[in-house]
Structures are given as structure tokens and as C-alpha cells.
Amino acid sequence: MVLVEAESFEVKGGWVLDQQFIDQMGSPFLMAHGMGKPVADASTSVTIPEKGIWHVYVRTWNWCAPWKTEEKPGRFHLSVNGKRLDNELGLGEKWDWEYAGTIEIKERRNRIALHDLTGFNGRCDAILFSKEKEVQIPNEGEQMYKFRKKLLGFTGQPINGGTYDMVVVGAGTAGLGAAIKGAREGLKVALIHNRPVPGGNNSVEVRVVASGGLNLMPYPRLGDVIGEIKNVYRRPAHVDSVIAAEKNLSFFPNMHLFDLEKKENKITSVTARDIESNVETIFYAPIFVDCTGDGNIGFLAGAEYRVGREMRGETRETLAPERPDNMVLGTSLTWWSKDVGHATPFPECKWAIQFTEESCEKVTRGSNWWETGFLYDQVNEAEFIRDYLFRAIYGNWAFLKNKSKDKADYANLDLEALFYVAGKRESRRLMGDILLTQQDTEGAYVKYDDAFVTCTYDLDQHFPTPKNSFFFPGEEFISTMKHYFNDLGTPRRYLREDQVIPPFRIPYRCLYSKNVDNLFMAGRNISVTHIVLSATRVQETTGMMGELVGIASSLCKKYNCTPREVYKFHLKELESKIK
Known part of the structure; x- marks a missing residue:
């Protein structure tokens, strides 16, 4: 054969x-x-x-x-x-x-x-x-x-990819922040990424605009790296040059992590497969950083994690449901059309979702509000979720082009772009020594002595629109966002950066695993509740998480200690590096 x-x-x-x-x-x-x-x-x-x-x-x-x-x-x-x-x-x-x-x-x-x-x-x-x-x-x-x-x-056996001080998996903004900052702190870093280009949701493949504030008092040095590479999809060549300029950083694109080895409670190595050649490579390090979004390293390592919404009785969050469920923030695809100056055909698409004048969306482009998968497994049913969005977008466009009473308005429009790489918001959240809750985001105080990463986005819960739920109950694909403001009555993203009281801060102890001793995490997979994730998931904030993890990893090397021991014994030194 x-x-x-x-x-x-x-x-x-x-x-x-x-x-x-x-x-x-x-x-x-x-x-x-x-x-x-x-x-x-x-x-x-x-x-x-x-x-x-x-x-x-x-x-x-x-x-x-x-x-x-x-x-x-x-x-x-x-x-x-x-x-x-x-x-x-x-x-x-x-x-x-x-x-x-x-x-x-x-x-x-x-x-x-x-x-x-x-x-x-x-x-x-x-x-x-x-x-x-x-x-x-x-x-x-x-x-x-x-x-x-x-x-x-x-x-x-897999090829020996070498031994590093830190291995970062996932090159979204969080992974880029961790890897570049770690390299600048003197660490030998491997950055493994299963796409051909860096950036994650902010890359040219997804194009989600990075939100959140950077370089905020009292920790103005958090945000230096992300500010330098901000909006990856708009400046991909610049980001490539930044990565290439870091002599301590080795970038491995198109490499998918699929296996790891552990000894006691520590990861000793991870193995990744080249996407095109299928050649496998093993990487060794004392510290690993999960920036995969889906918490893939943590999952393989047996890290404790959660999926879905916590119940109000457990967390005491006023925005939490009375009973726990698997509802998550959904997945989106970006698309747009272009006026080509003459009539263009589009197939009927009988296999797609079928629309009527009342149920269709009369739009010429779509972005983060084309969102689905709220009640589905965003990891194990990811292909189904992405393909359902295909059926929604193609079906809606086919109706507008062929059957709508306003089809003349769409005659000269051609479907120019529909991204096939899904923009996820939520899946697994790896548990740390602290689980940050809604209460921790409220009030004019800082509760934790390691609360370093300032989040400037408001709690932003997504729900299907009433119209979409009416026509497609349980199978919605158009969302609306409900922003919950802080106690000042102002959306967090509009607060002035020089205000004395920050919106809220994320503790360092949310950024390492509670039961895998040498695993950091940064990004949308950190130790927060579903409610809090709706704010912390934005990309400039996740990038600052990564920077903090890169600095903390350098202290792990300096003192031959674990992430938890950095908190116990070296917290002041960690804090001094971000002021």
C-alpha cells in the first residue's frame, strides 16, 4: 500500500x-x-x-x-x-x-x-x-x-528538538507576549504554533481587532511587547521581523502539539508534528506555557479545568445562572462582499440554511456577531460549529442574491472573503490557585497582592439575538453583546488610563496550574469564571498576561523554582520588573 x-x-x-x-x-x-x-x-x-x-x-x-x-x-x-x-x-x-x-x-x-x-x-x-x-x-x-x-x-523516535528554558505553545498575542518577553529576559525559548503565521485571533487568518488597554499604572511595563507588535494582521512582516530579531527565541510554525510526557506532577517534554511533512519533534524544558486557547497542554497533562457557566450558588456572581450549564461564548467567522461593477451569480445552495424575507440578515459583510456554538463543545465539535457558520453565511448570501425582494441591491456584489479559520472565544479554562470571580472585578479596591494584569474591558456576555432565536431556536448564529459596566457607571474600555482606580486586575495566581507544577497559562484559558472570561479574553489583556508569565519564567530559572514558588518567595521581585 x-x-x-x-x-x-x-x-x-x-x-x-x-x-x-x-x-x-x-x-x-x-x-x-x-x-x-x-x-x-x-x-x-x-x-x-x-x-x-x-x-x-x-x-x-x-x-x-x-x-x-x-x-x-x-x-x-x-x-x-x-x-x-x-x-x-x-x-x-x-x-x-x-x-x-x-x-x-x-x-x-x-x-x-x-x-x-x-x-x-x-x-x-x-x-x-x-x-x-x-x-x-x-x-x-x-x-x-x-x-x-x-x-x-x-x-x-521523534527528532530531538532540543532543550529550552521555556516552551510556549500557541503564538497568539498571549504566546507572543510570553515568548518574546521571556527571550528578552535571557531565557532560551521555543515557540510552537500550529498555524503558518503568528497572531492567533489577531492574525491575517482571523482578523479580530485587539482590544484592551496597555502599559497601565501602577504596572506600566506590562504591555511593552504587545504594544510593539499590536494588530498583527495589519503588520505581519513587522511581527515576523520582531520574532526573527530575538536571538534567544526559536519559532516553530505549522507544528501541532499532540503528546507530552510527565514525571510526577511536572511536564518533562512535549511532542509536536509538522503539519505538512508529519515529521515529529520532541522539545524539553523545565517550564511550559499553555497559550493554545483550548488549554491543550493542560488537558494532555491532566490539569484541572472547567467548561461552561458556574452556578450562582457556587460563585455568588449576580450574572451567573441559577444552575450550571455548558453555555460558552461562541465562535465567529469574518466575511465581506465587494461591488464588482456588474451582475454576478451565486448558487442557490439548497444544502445551506434556508431563509425567508423575515429571517434573513440584509447585510453585505459580517464579523464577530456571526457567532454560533453557544451550547456545543467548542473543542470536540469544532468542525461542526465552523461548518454550521458556513451554512448560515452561504445560505443567507444565496437568499439575498437569488430570492430577496431586494436582490437588485445585491446583484453587483460578489462574495470576496469568507475566512475559514474560526475565531473562538471560550472553551477550556485551566484552574489555578485562584479562580477570579465577578466580585473580584467590582469595587474600588484591589483584593490580591499579586493582582498585576490590568483588564480594561467590561464584562461582555454574548447571547443569540431574539430574532435569530425566534427563527432558529437552539441553532442560532447571530449574537448580541450585553456589556455590564463597573461601579463608576462607565464602560471599562472608556476609562482614562490615568485614573487612580483601575477597572480590575488579574492575579498572577490565575496564570499557573494548581495541579501541574511547571505549567503556566496565558490567554482565554486562564483561571477565571465564565463571567470574568468575557472581559479577560480580549487580546491586549491576554498579551500582558503572556508578558508577565515570560518574566515569571525567568525567575523560575534564576531560583530553580516552580511558578507557585515565585508567588511564595519572589513576588516582590516579579512586581519590581513590571513597574
Whole structure:
């Protein structure tokens, strides 16, 4: 058998590399993200060791299968040496191996290509050539992982990526803050990121504007790094140059962390896989920082975590529900259209959400308010959540273009951009020595002696709009934001930076794990309640968290101590470095 991973294709054409769901479906995949226009072929060379008839399988699926649609929007063909195989692909009920057909192989070197038929997000994970038609192909879990490794020839140990003072996983604003600040404090740092570009939600792939205040009294040095690289998506080359200029910092983009080793209560190493080559590398360090957003390191390490809303009886938060539930802030996709000066068609999209004049959104662009997944698992159902937004956006646009009474207003508009990388707000929150609650954000005082990171955003709870809930109960995708002001009656983000009393501050003890001794966290996965996360999640604030963690990590090295021991024995020195 011969296995070809789609992510390793030499020419990706119009297909994009999607690695958001590796931990759920097992691999990155190529996706034909044409926004209704079939994309250019992806192709690559493959060596087939033996002449003759070969059976070909493709791991793919009909991504609209969860909604039982009659039409299958992600259909495509596979060709070998220019000959299209018989069967259309992208038809299955789940990620699985679909039979593409047979091909006669006459030479060792062969060219295979993916040919998109719809422009609507067909996806291909891998291609398998087999001399036997009836073959058992593993499709999930450890069996599939071992099967892939064997056929790809990766039977040995991971490459030794080296030993560092600190390993940071996730290069959003929090990870960038931690890694760059740590490097400037003299640490040897590895920054691992599973996207090709840094920035996370603030990158060119998602484009969420960074919010929050920086360099606020009485700790004006927090924010120096984030201020320098602010708005990554607007200045990607600048951010790349900042990373490259740090001699103590090694950046590993397109590397997905999937495994780690522990000894007692400490992580000793993490292992990451190159997204395109599948080569695995192991990294060693005494300190690890989880800036993955989803708390992936903490989850793998067995760190205590929470998901969803705490009940009012536990936290005494006035904004908490009476009973706990799994409701979270949702996921968003950004999209926009462009006036091209002449009428442009758009398909009917019968597989998408169907709209009426009353239920549709008469808009020409969308951003953070196109939000869904409030009651879904934002980690394990992430592909479903993202794809549901696809169905909402495509369906709404198809209605406006084809059926609305105002369709003339949209005739010359073309769907120019629809980002496929989801902007998440909330999933796992890793527990630290303090769980920050709503009460800690209120009042003109500072409760904790390690409250260093100033949060200038107000509590910002998201809920589906009443209109959206009326037409799509339980399956909403348009949100509204309710901002809760502080006791001064002023939205936090509008407070003057020179005010004596800050909105509220996040304690250092929220930034390390309570039960994994050498694990820091920074970002939307820190130790706060659901209510407080609605303020602390904004990116300039998470960047300052990262900077504080970078400084604290340098003290861990200086004194050969744990993050908790920094609080116990070296808090004044940590504080002195941010004044």
C-alpha cells in the first residue's frame, strides 16, 4: 500500500490547508474553499512501486451530512496521470475512506490531482493506493495513527528538538507576549504554533481587532511587547521581523502539539508534528506555557479545568445562572462582499440554511456577531460549529442574491472573503490557585497582592439575538453583546488610563496550574469564571498576561523554582520588573 497525505501536496492550487481539527479527526486536510467557485486543482507526485491495477481510496466526507441535506456540496474527483477515476468523492456520512476507483499504473512516478466540482469546501485528508480491493483501513484513534506512521516510514523516535528554558505553545498575542518577553529576559525559548503565521485571533487568518488597554499604572511595563507588535494582521512582516530579531527565541510554525510526557506532577517534554511533512519533534524544558486557547497542554497533562457557566450558588456572581450549564461564548467567522461593477451569480445552495424575507440578515459583510456554538463543545465539535457558520453565511448570501425582494441591491456584489479559520472565544479554562470571580472585578479596591494584569474591558456576555432565536431556536448564529459596566457607571474600555482606580486586575495566581507544577497559562484559558472570561479574553489583556508569565519564567530559572514558588518567595521581585 502507498499512502499520500493531502497536506503534503507539492501544489495546493486553490485548495487551502486546514489543521483546526487535527485532534478530533486525526489529521490536517486540504479544503476547496472557493466560496461557490470551483478552485484550481491541487496536485503532487507519488511513487508507486509496482505496475498493474491499483485500487484507490480517499479519506473524506460530506461535511453537510450532520444536517441530512440531500445535496452534497463538497464533491470532487481524483485523477491519476490525467485520468479521472470513476467515483465522485465527498459523499460519506463521516470522515472515512471512500472508494475512488481503479487505475492502471505503468510507471514508478505518477501525478495525482484533486479536482473540485463545487467550490463549496470539499475536503481531502489522504489517498491510499492498494493492490487489494477488500482491505481493512484504520479510520480513527491509535490504530489510524500507527497505520499512517508505518506507511509514511516514520517508525523511529521523534527528532530531538532540543532543550529550552521555556516552551510556549500557541503564538497568539498571549504566546507572543510570553515568548518574546521571556527571550528578552535571557531565557532560551521555543515557540510552537500550529498555524503558518503568528497572531492567533489577531492574525491575517482571523482578523479580530485587539482590544484592551496597555502599559497601565501602577504596572506600566506590562504591555511593552504587545504594544510593539499590536494588530498583527495589519503588520505581519513587522511581527515576523520582531520574532526573527530575538536571538534567544526559536519559532516553530505549522507544528501541532499532540503528546507530552510527565514525571510526577511536572511536564518533562512535549511532542509536536509538522503539519505538512508529519515529521515529529520532541522539545524539553523545565517550564511550559499553555497559550493554545483550548488549554491543550493542560488537558494532555491532566490539569484541572472547567467548561461552561458556574452556578450562582457556587460563585455568588449576580450574572451567573441559577444552575450550571455548558453555555460558552461562541465562535465567529469574518466575511465581506465587494461591488464588482456588474451582475454576478451565486448558487442557490439548497444544502445551506434556508431563509425567508423575515429571517434573513440584509447585510453585505459580517464579523464577530456571526457567532454560533453557544451550547456545543467548542473543542470536540469544532468542525461542526465552523461548518454550521458556513451554512448560515452561504445560505443567507444565496437568499439575498437569488430570492430577496431586494436582490437588485445585491446583484453587483460578489462574495470576496469568507475566512475559514474560526475565531473562538471560550472553551477550556485551566484552574489555578485562584479562580477570579465577578466580585473580584467590582469595587474600588484591589483584593490580591499579586493582582498585576490590568483588564480594561467590561464584562461582555454574548447571547443569540431574539430574532435569530425566534427563527432558529437552539441553532442560532447571530449574537448580541450585553456589556455590564463597573461601579463608576462607565464602560471599562472608556476609562482614562490615568485614573487612580483601575477597572480590575488579574492575579498572577490565575496564570499557573494548581495541579501541574511547571505549567503556566496565558490567554482565554486562564483561571477565571465564565463571567470574568468575557472581559479577560480580549487580546491586549491576554498579551500582558503572556508578558508577565515570560518574566515569571525567568525567575523560575534564576531560583530553580516552580511558578507557585515565585508567588511564595519572589513576588516582590516579579512586581519590581513590571513597574
